[in-house]
Amino acid sequence: MAKHKTPLLDQLESGPWPSFVSDIKQEADNRAKNPKGLTHQVPVDCPEDLLGVLELSYTEKETHWKHGGIVGVFGYGGGVIGRYCDQPEKFPGVAHFHTMRVAQPSGKYYNTKFLRDLCDIWDLRGSGLTNMHGSTGDIVLLGTQTPQLEEIFFELTHNMNVDLGGSGSNLRTPAACLGMSRCEYACYNTQDMCYQLTMDFQDELHRPAFPYKFKFKFDGCPNGCVCAMARSDFAVVGTWKDDIKIDQEKVKAYAGGAIKPNAGAHSGRDWGKFDLQAEVVDRCPSHCMKWDGSKLSIKTADCVRCMHCINTMPQALRIGDERGASILVGAKAPVVDGAQMGSLLVPFVRCEHPYDEVKDVIDNIWNWWMAEGKNRERVGETMKRLSFQKLLEVTNTPPSPCHIKEPRSNPYIFFKQEEVPGGWSRDLAAYRSRHQR
Amino acid sequence: MPEDKDIIIEYLKSKESTKSKHYFKDFTDLFPDKGPREVKKLLTQLVQEEILEFWSSGSTTMYGLKGSGKQAGAEGES
Numbered sequence: 355m356a357k358h359k360t361p362l363l364d365q366l367e368s369g370p371w372p373s374f375v376s377d378i379k380q381e382a383d384n385r386a387k388n389p390k391g392l393t394h395q396v397p398v399d400c401p402e403d404l405l406g407v408l409e410l411s412y413t414e415k416e417t418h419w420k421h422g423g424i425v426g427v428f429g430y431g432g433g434v435i436g437r438y439c440d441q442p443e444k445f446p447g448v449a450h451f452h453t454m455r456v457a458q459p460s461g462k463y464y465n466t467k468f469l470r471d472l473c474d475i476w477d478l479r480g481s482g483l484t485n486m487h488g489s490t491g492d493i494v495l496l497g498t499q500t501p502q503l504e505e506i507f508f509e510l511t512h513n514m515n516v517d518l519g520g521s522g523s524n525l526r527t528p529a530a531c532l533g534m535s536r537c538e539y540a541c542y543n544t545q546d547m548c549y550q551l552t553m554d555f556q557d558e559l560h561r562p563a564f565p566y567k568f569k570f571k572f573d574g575c576p577n578g579c580v581c582a583m584a585r586s587d588f589a590v591v592g593t594w595k596d597d598i599k600i601d602q603e604k605v606k607a608y609a610g611g612a613i614k615p616n617a618g619a620h621s622g623r624d625w626g627k628f629d630l631q632a633e634v635v636d637r638c639p640s641h642c643m644k645w646d647g648s649k650l651s652i653k654t655a656d657c658v659r660c661m662h663c664i665n666t667m668p669q670a671l672r673i674g675d676e677r678g679a680s681i682l683v684g685a686k687a688p689v690v691d692g693a694q695m696g697s698l699l700v701p702f703v704r705c706e707h708p709y710d711e712v713k714d715v716i717d718n719i720w721n722w723w724m725a726e727g728k729n730r731e732r733v734g735e736t737m738k739r740l741s742f743q744k745l746l747e748v749t750n751t752p753p754s755p756c757h758i759k760e761p762r763s764n765p766y767i768f769f770k771q772e773e774v775p776g777g778w779s780r781d782l783a784a785y786r787s788r789h790q791r
Numbered sequence: 792m793p794e795d796k797d798i799i800i801e802y803l804k805s806k807e808s809t810k811s812k813h814y815f816k817d818f819t820d821l822f823p824d825k826g827p828r829e830v831k832k833l834l835t836q837l838v839q840e841e842i843l844e845f846w847s848s849g850s851t852t853m854y855g856l857k858g859s860g861k862q863a864g865a866e867g868e869s
C-alpha cells in the first residue's frame with residue numbers, strides 16, 4: 355500500500371515510456387520487503403516520501419527543497435550536495451536527502467562487480483535510488499544523511515578505488531567519449547586525456563575556488579558523442595589536418611550498392627537506391643566534394659571536418675593521419691544571456707601524453723577567469739563581457755580567420771599599437787605630400 | 792605566513808554578525824598583491840585546520856568560519 359496518494363505522478367506512468375515514477379515505486383517496494391535483510395542506515399520509506407513531496411510540488415506548483423547547506427566530506431568542497439526538505443514533518447524520510455556525485459569511469463566502462471558494489475553501498479547507506487548518469491555524465495547517488503557521508507566516501511575510495519566527482523564552483527567531473535577503445539573515428543585518446551587531466555587537476559576538482567562551475571569534455575571527433583561543444587566550458591574535439599583518406603574502389607562499391615551506406619544503420623525501411631551525388635556530395639556543407647562517376651575528390655582546404663561523408667561511407671573514407679584536436683571555449687546553459695555553444699579558440703592542438711599543450715591552455719584560461727570573472731560567471735560570459743580578443747591574448751593564441759564566426763559579424767580583432775610599425779604616430783607633413791586635402 | 796591566515800580569520804569575524812558565507816573573490820580582494828592560487832592555498836590550509844568550512848548550494852560554493860551560519864543540526868539533522 356503506497357504511503358502517499360500520488361494521482362498526478364501515477365498519470366506519468368501511463369505513457370509508453372519508461373517512468374522514473376515506476377522506478378521509485380519499485381525501489382520503495384524493494385526496501386519494504388528488504389530481501390537481503392539490511393539494517394538500512396537512512397529511513398526505509400524515503401522513496402515513498404520522495405514521491406509524496408514530489409506530488410505535493412505538482413499540486414502546489416512549488417518546490418519543497420531548500421537550497422544547499424554545509425555538508426561534505428572532510429577537505430572536499432565538492433561531490434556532496436546538501437538537500438533539505440522544507441516539509442520535514444510530512445515527509446520525514448526525505449527531511450535530509452543529500453546527493454553524492456561519484457566519478458564515472460572514463461568512457462563509462464563498467465563491470466558488473468563495480469555496479470553491484472556501488473548498489474550495495476547505496477542500498478545500505480542511501481536511499482537505493484541512483485541516477486545513471488547525471489547531466490554532466492557522473493554517477494549521481496540520490497538521498498543520504500550527513501552521518502553516512504564519511505562512511506560512503508571511505509568505502510568508495512578504499513574498496514572501490516573511485517573518487518567523488520565535482521559540484522559547486524569547481525572543476526566538474528570530466529567526461530569523454532569511448533574513443534579509441536571502440537571507435538575508428540577517434541583522432542586522439544579521449545579516455546586517456548580525460549583520466550590524465552582528472553588526475554592532474556585534483557585540486558581544482560575537490561577544492562572549489564572558481565567564480566562558478568567549469569566543465570571539460572573530450573570528443574574524439576566532430577561527431578561529438580559527449581557533445582563537448584554544447585555541454586562544456588572547455589571542449590576538446592578531435593580533428594585532423596591532412597586529406598581524408600579515400601579508397602576509390604570502396605567508393606564505387608558504395609555507389610553500386612555493394613556496401614550498405616552508414617554501416618547499414620538505415621535498414622528496416624526501404625530508402626531506395628543509394629545516391630552518392632545526392633546523399634554525400636550535395637550534402638557536404640562546404641561543397642568541397644566532387645564525384646565524376648568513377649572518382650571522388652575532396653578539396654581539403656575547404657573541408658570543415660563535419661564527418662558526414664565519413665559517416666555515410668566509413669569503409670571508403672577515413673580520417674586523415676595528422677591528428678589532434680580543436681579546443682572550443684565557453685558553452686553554457688541559459689542563466690545569464692542565453693544558452694551558448696563553444697567558440698573555437700585553438701584550431702589545432704597536438705594531443706600527446708601527458709597533454710602539456712592542452713594543459714597550458716587550461717592554466718591560462720583559469721588564471722584569467724579566476725582573476726577577472728565575476729561571482730557566478732561562467733567563462734563563456736567572462737569571454738563575452740571582456741571580448742574574445744582578450745581570451746586570445748591571455749591564451750597566447752594568434753588571431754586567425756578560424757576565429758571569425760561569419761562574414762560581417764565577426765569578433766573584430768584589432769591591431770594593438772605595439773604591433774604596428776611606428777605605432778599610432780605618423781608624420782603629417784609626409785602624409786600630406788602624398789594626399790591632397 | 793601565519794599573519795595572512797589571521798587576516799582571513801579577522802575578516803570573517805568582523806562580518807560574522809551579518810554574513811556567514813563568502814565567495815572566493817571576497818578573499819582575493821583582501822590580498823591585492825597575491826594571485827588567486829596563492830589565496831586558495833591559504834583557504835585550503837584553513838579548511839584542513841578545521842577553522843573554515845565549505846558551504847555549497849550544489850552549483851556555487853562559499854567559505855565560512857566552521858560552525859558559523861546554519862549547520863546540519865539546525866536543519867534537524869544529528
Ligand code: HEM
Nearest residue numbers: 755757758759760761762763764765766767768769789790
Ligand atoms: C572592382 C572594384 C571593387 C570590387 C569588386 C569590390 C567588391 C567589394 C565587395 C564584394 C565587398 C563586400 C565584402 C564583404 O562584406 O564580404 C566590398 C566591401 C567594401 N568595399 Fe569594395 N570593391 C571594389 C572597389 C572598392 C573601392 C574603390 C572602395 C573604396 C574607395 C571600396 C570600398 C569598400 C568598403 C569600404 C567595403 C566595406 C568593407 C567592410 O566593411 O567589410 N571598394 N567591396
Ligand code: HEM
Nearest residue numbers: 741758759760761762763764765766767768769789790791
Ligand atoms: C553623417 C555621415 C555618416 C554617418 C551617420 C555614417 C554612419 C555609418 C554607420 C552607422 C555605419 C555602420 C557602422 C557599423 O557597421 O557598425 C557606417 C559604416 C561605414 N561608413 Fe559611414 N557614415 C557617415 C559618413 C560616411 C562617409 C562620408 C564615409 C566615406 C567617405 C563613410 C564610410 C563608411 C564605411 C567605409 C563604413 C563601413 C565600416 C565598416 O564596416 O567597418 N561613412 N557609417
Ligand code: SF4
Nearest residue numbers: 531537540574575579
Ligand atoms: S565522438 Fe567521434 S571518436 Fe568519439 S565515439 Fe563518437 S564518433 Fe567515435
Ligand code: SF4
Nearest residue numbers: 638657658660661663
Ligand atoms: S567531412 Fe564534411 S566538409 Fe569534409 S568533405 Fe566530408 S562532407 Fe565535406
